Amino acid sequence: MxxxxxxxxxxxxxxxxxxxxxxxxxxxxxxxxxxxxxxxxxxxxxxxxxxxxxxxxxxxxxxxxxxxxxxxxxxxxxxxxxxxxxxxxxxxxxxxxxxxxxxxxxxASVSQLEGLVVTALGQTREKSQLGTAVQSVTSDQLNTTHDPNVVNQLAGKVSGVVITGAGTQGGSVNVRVRGFTSITGNNNPLYVVDGVPISNGGRGGDPSGASNLDNGRDFGSAISDINPEDVENISVLKGPNAAALYGSRAANGVVLITTKKGGVSSRVATQITASNTWDRPSILPDYQNLYGQGSGGQFKYVDGQGGGIQDGNDQSFGPRLDGRLIDQFTGPQQPWVAHPDNVKNFFNTGQTRDGNIAFSGGSDRTSARLSLGGENVDGIIPNSFLRKVTALANGSLNVTDKVTATGALNYVRNTGQNRPGVGYNSGILEQFVWFGRQVDTDVLKAKMTDENGNLFNWNYNFHNNPYWLQYENPEKDVRDRTIVSGSLAWRPVDWVTATVRSGTDFYRYNIDQQFAAGNLNFSDPNYAGAFSYLRDVSSENNTDLLILANRSVTSRLVLNGTLGGNVRNQSTSTEGVGTAGISVPNIYNVSNAAITPSNVQFFSNRRVNSVYGAASFTWDEWFTVEGTARNDWSSTLPPGNNSYFYPSVNSSVVLTEAVPALKGMGGLSYAKLRGAYAQVGADAAPYQLRSTYQGFSQKFGANPLYTLTNTLANADLKPERTRSTEGGLELGFGDNRLTVDMSLYDKTTSDQIINLAVSSASGFTSRSVNAGKIQNKGFEALVSVVPFRRNTTEWTSTFNFSSNRGRVVELYPGLQTIVLGGTWSATVEARAGEPYGTIRGYGIKKDANGNWILAGGLPQRDTLQVLGNVQPNWVGGWNNTFRFGNVSIGALLDTHQGGKLFSVTNMFGEYTGVLANTVQGREVDWDNPGIVVPGVTSKGTPNTTTVTSEDYFQSFFRLHERYVYDASYTKLRELRIGYELPTSWANRMYAQSANIALVGRNLKTWTKVPNIDPEFNYSTTNYQGMEFATLPNPRSLGFNIRITP
CATH class of the missing domain: 2.60.40.1120 (Carboxypeptidase-like, regulatory domain)
Known part of the structure; x- marks a missing residue:
């Protein structure tokens, strides 16, 4: 029992x-x-x-x-x-x-020393193991003031990167990573989204004078298509060392954009954001309001074409604005008075409205995210609009425990209407430099045409009514873009992953422009108007096979390996037609052309095949050494030279892990040394190996006409080569509350592909050759500190500094300079032995003591000479964030110090007498009357000759030295005051969280450059440093709301 x-x-x-x-x-x-x-x-x-x-x-x-x-x-x-x-x-x-x-x-991590970063090919790595310079910016740090262009949001936040925005809303953004690498070629970084390279092509305006096909408009750069609300983080690979695995596209650095993804959850998550900002011009010229239109103190209007007394003149050296009655364009015997705000009132208060809603969710096997965004920009220029619609869907599926598939589809539609022209001859501000200070722009707005339907304006010799230009000369551009990608990853064992990835970036761009009869810039006065249209189609496909290995060989040794191949196919095509005259008004069609249309039609194709590999070894988490190699075969280079090999090596040592006794010494908590060497390059543009033909509109009898292009081809071209050496030191103090990340680099690009001028007797104007060398040396530093932290109160501060000096070491034998661009006899050049971007123009004659040598009492033109360089001495940014419980305040200062610019606005503003400083010497009150210019005669005796104010200021025309300025500036780039609503409040709104913020951008500029915004940009080309009646960057102020239901 x-x-x-x-x-x-x-x-x-x-x-x-x-x-x-x-x-x-x-x-x-x-x-x-x-x-x-x-x-x-x-x-x-x-x-x-x-x-x-x-x-x-x-x-x-x-x-x-x-x-x-x-x-x-x-x-x-x-x-x-x-x-x-x-x-x-x-x-x-x-x-x-x-x-x-x-x-x-x-x-938030103020330290950039440790943690995850996205590196080449989209791999996520521990920053402590990297031997190259990489800096990451998260979405929280990026989208603080909701600039529509995600690249603008990097300004002042990344060391070694110079970002220049365009005054034109929706215009191009110029980005330079560690200086200019190519003398005449592409200097823009490569942009990669979720591992797939995308295009940043665009149409920047021609600042020196527009053609009928582009009207000098800046249509922006394609990277602006990326919705900032879809961006999770951006990593900048600074130069060839970090970007070596991208081979021929790595010389200018790489901007890696990682988008937001869905996550595992039992319910669908939603996030809603909305913002509204109001925009005004940040800087306008300082105008005088004492003298009106005319010359020599005289003016009387008859027809605005010279029929009266100085009425065809577009200067403001006329009678004093004292209320006397004078015949004007508004009628006979009108009060002669100033309109001080006539330019200011022309500009609208622009408005930018954007909204986004995102849904995300998933399970153990799947994840997905859908984002829908819209943006509406009513420009500061009357009747100008920008509209953008975005949709991004991405997801992943664990097909089995070892196979994962991902896919993404991004569609963007950008629409612009009546974008203003930029630069001289086509820019809106150009006629506000040549201007009568008595002109009432409200009259021009109220009456754009006369009783016969013709242009109504204050001057008919040189200018269009600015309102008529915007309302009666419509422009519309549409860019439809699709970026699609997919990947299939197989993990046969825990430490090996094989991935096939393919992505295509495709866009179609249509630009239609119409010019009404009487347009002084773009239509023949004998005809009923003009028109042009352009059609651009671009496509790039990248397909990769990638094998990744991550293996702990021993308990202390870890191996990371990469082996892969890439096939890149690019194609572009452009066709356009324009005519300066049509027969019947308002019928803008080729069949209505009264003048033989000009046309353009071309296409290009490029293929690059590549293999690449990388191997890194990490010992005991404190020593890492990595080697990479890539070989490209390009279709744009000759068979004997189309294969090029790019190696790199980098290493890092975490000193505080290797020698633990270092920790605590002087408060040291982290120390790392790193170094790297790389070779990368750039191939030629398509069709530089063989001469090609271009067609004419005219015919020879019934036969079409073709001619060779002006550039003689070269079948022996080689790729450009960039060799870069880099070293760095990273330090952390006080448990990394104070961190310092410093880099020194030296990169040299040789075998530059340039077009060399040849004798016209050859039948060509230039020939493509490999010649020239450019060197960039620089220093970068990123300092982050938490000065105060207690409970829910914290102050974090980050300062970045970078200085780069780019020098043209040599050019082709016997060639001293290459002109990158110019205007009014001033040029920006690449000169052998001098810094890249030299400004060259006429100086003012001086004696040995620096006194002006005068003739007839006026300054004289000296020889052409070097007047400065466009490169800044250094750039920096200071970003501060203060948190007080649920309140946060963020402010960013962005500064560019040094460098020079040449200002056409100031040159012609003085020539025409519209600027405030030109009132000197006009009446008895000033120098009794006139001006005695300080200086000496040709015999060395002091000048005693009195000249008129008009003669004095007009004598400086094309004396470029007077209008070359120190381009330094500091901007209050961003300001944000945010409030996180208490959870109980958010719950009453049926939300989990809610945040509201006041935001501002470009709120204040400190500069010594008169009358203009020293931050200007017309395109992404190498032609910089010359200002042509540019639009100022807008000052923006508004609010943002973010809700998570």
Whole structure:
């Protein structure tokens, strides 16, 4: 009986232990939410158990979940939450005892020394293991003031990168990473979105005078198509060393854009953002309001074409604006008075409205995100509009435990209407430099045409009514763009992943422009108007096969390997037609052309095949050495020279891990040395190997006419070669509350592909050759500090500094200079032995003591001479963020110091007498009357000759030295005051979180350059440093709302 009882008790004990045994074999669901210190949900945070290889990515609402399989759910495990730009956190959980809820609060990481960064080919690496300079900017740091162009949001935030915005809304943005690498070729960085290279092609206006086909308009750069709300982070690979795996496209650095993705969750997360900003011109010229239109103090209007007294003149050296009655364009015997705000009132208060809604979600096997955005810009120029619609869908699917598929589709439609012209002859501001200060622009707005339907204006010799130009000469441009990509990844073993990835960037660009009869710039006065249209189609496809390996060879040695190949196909085609005259008004069609139309039609194709590989070894987490290699075969180079090999090597040593005794010395918490060497290059543009033909509109009888292009081809071209050496030191103090990241670099590009002038007797004007060398040396520093942190109050401060000097070492034998561009006899040049971007023009004659040598009392023109250089001495940014509980304040100062610019606005503003400084010497009140110019005669005696104010200021025409200025400026680039609503308040709005902020951009500029914004840009070309009646960057002020339901 006792034995029976023992057996029964044993059975009961086993039965009692069964639930515990079963529980130990059950899968464990780990879930939670990740928020910022202010309580705002954080998306794209990686939450994982690294030892088990399982995890998930948070969605828009900050939620995540993943499951640990039953057979692995034993004991305890460390869960790590990490995201680029945030401080990593780790927590320990117990597996196998039911679901686990684990929430994280992550603080912003002021330190850029450790953590994850995105590197070449889209790989995520530990920054402490990198031997090259890479800087990342997260979405929280980027989209603070909601500039529509995501690249503008990098200004002042990344060391070594110079970003110049365009005054034209929606215009091109010029980006230079570590200076100019190519003398006449492309100097723009490569842009890569989620591992797929995309185009940044665009149509920048011609600042020196427009053709009928482009009207000098700046249609912007294609990178502006990326919706800032879709960007998770941007990593900048600074120069060839970090970007070497991109081979022939790596010389100018790479901008890697990672978009937001969906995460694992039981419900669909939603995020809504909306912003509204109002825009005004930030800087306008300082005008005089004492004298009106005319010359020599005289004016009387008859027909605005010279029929009266100086009425065809477009200067303001006329009678004093004292209220006397004078015949004017508004009627006979009108009060002769100033209109001080006539230029200011021409500009509208622009408005930018944008909104975005994003949905994300997923499960253990799938994730997806859908984002829909819209942007409406009513420009500061009357009747100018920009509209953008974006849609991005991406997702992933775990087909099996070893196979994962991803896909993304991004569609963008950009529409512009009546974009203003830029530069001289076509820019709106050009006629506000040649201007009568008595002109009432309100009259021009109210009456754009006369009783016969013809142009109504104050002057009919040189200028169009600016309102008539915007309302009666319509322009419309539409860019439809599709970026599609997909990948299939196979993981045969835990440490190897093989991926096939393909992406295509395709866009179609249509530009239609119409010019009404009487347009003084773009239509023949004998005809009923003019028109032009352009059609651009561009496509780029990249297909990669990529094998990645990450293996712990021993407990202290880790191997990372990359092996891959790429096939790149690019094609472009352009066709356009324009005519300066049509027969019947308002019928803008080729069949109505009264003058033989000019036309353009061309296409180009390029293919590059590549293989590449990389291997890195990390010892004990403190020493890493990496080597990379890539070989490209380009269709644009001759068979004997179309293969080129690009190697690189880099290494890093974390000193504080190698020698632990260093920690604590002088407060040191982290120290790392790094160094790198790389060779990269650039191939030729298509069709430089063989001479090509271009067609004419005219015919010879019934036969078409063709002619060779002006450039003689060269079948022996070689790729440009860039060799770069880089070293760096990274330091952290006080548990990394103070960090310093410094870099020194030296890069030289040789075998430059340039067009060399040849004798016209050859039948050509230039020949493509390999010649020339340019060198860039520089220093960069990024300093981050947390001066104060206590409870919910924190102040973080980041300062970046960079200085680059680019020098043209040599050109072709016997060639001293290459002119990059110019206007009014002033040029920007690449001169052998001098810094790149030399401004050259006429100086003012001086004696040995620096006194002006005068003739007839006026300054004289000296010889052509070097007047300066466009490169800044240094650039920097100072970014501060203050947090007080739920309130945050952010301010960014962006500064460019040194360098020179030549200003046409100031030259002609003085010539025409519209600027405030030109009132000197006009009446008895000034020098009794006239001006005695300080200086000496040709005999060296002091000048005593009195000249008129008009003669004095007009004598400086093409004396460029007077109008070359120090281009230094500092801008209050960004200001943001935000408030995170308490959770209880947000819940009443049926939301988990809500944030509202006041935002401002370009609020203040400090500069010594008179009358203009020294930050100007017409396109992404190398022709910089010359200002042509440019539009100022707009000053923006508004608000932003972000809601997570």
């Amino acid at each position: 006792r034995a029976v009882r023992l057996r029964l008790l044993a059975a009961l004990a086993l039965f009692g232990l069964l639930p515990a045994t079963l529980a130990a074999q059950q899968a464990t669901l780990v879930s939670g939410v990740v928020t910022s210190e202010a309580g705002q949900p954080l998306s794209s945070v990686q939450v994982a158990i690294p030892t088990l290889g399982v995890g998930a990515i948070t969605r828009e609402d900050g939620r995540y979940s993943f499951t640990v399989a039953a057979e692995r759910a034993r004991g305890t495990a460390s869960v790590v939450a990490r995201r680029i730009g945030l401080q990593q956190k780790t927590a320990t959980i117990t597996l196998g005892q039911g679901p686990v809820t684990l929430n994280f609060t992550l603080a």
